[in-house]
Amino acid sequence: MSAYGFAHLRNRRHHPDILEYLERIQATLDPFHGRFVIHGPPTEVVEGSWPGSMVLIEFPDLAEARAWYESPAYQEILRLRSDHIEGDVVLVEGVGPDYDPGVRAAKLRAEAVRRRR
Template sequence: MEGDWPGTVVIIEFPDLGAIRAWYASAAYQSILELRTDNIPGDVIVVDGVGPDYHPRMTAAKLRDALLSDVR
């Protein structure tokens, strides 16, 4: 509702916090981390506790619809 939103959201699901921490620290991700940080402005946000009925695709669609309704 306030500030500028760049219009891009990437949502990745992991089974638990340990899995995301292992992925982030992995040699594979660390080897490409600079490609992301040097070329894509953004923040990484980790959210713990979404329920089994959470659907990232639906959340992304709602965010996209909200952004587009502001543009119209």
């Protein structure tokens, strides 16, 4: 099951460290089969507000995503970004091609009924 590293980045400040981070990050992703799906602006906000930009990196699974983030190679460059850009980063497992939100709703509804008993 694919997994994703998602970052919501705010208050970006251009700094030479950011350029170095960008130059080096792909080499940290390659051993874990990570690839950029989304990388920064522009963002079209259709509901609410969205301060900042987003990054989405796809991995084959959650174990690979965790291994990348915890890898010595990534940890070595992480401060190049985090010292200059405020943000939140999460790792999350995706859903498969057969995912049905109606099935999920039915499970949640049944769970709510069980809790009321």
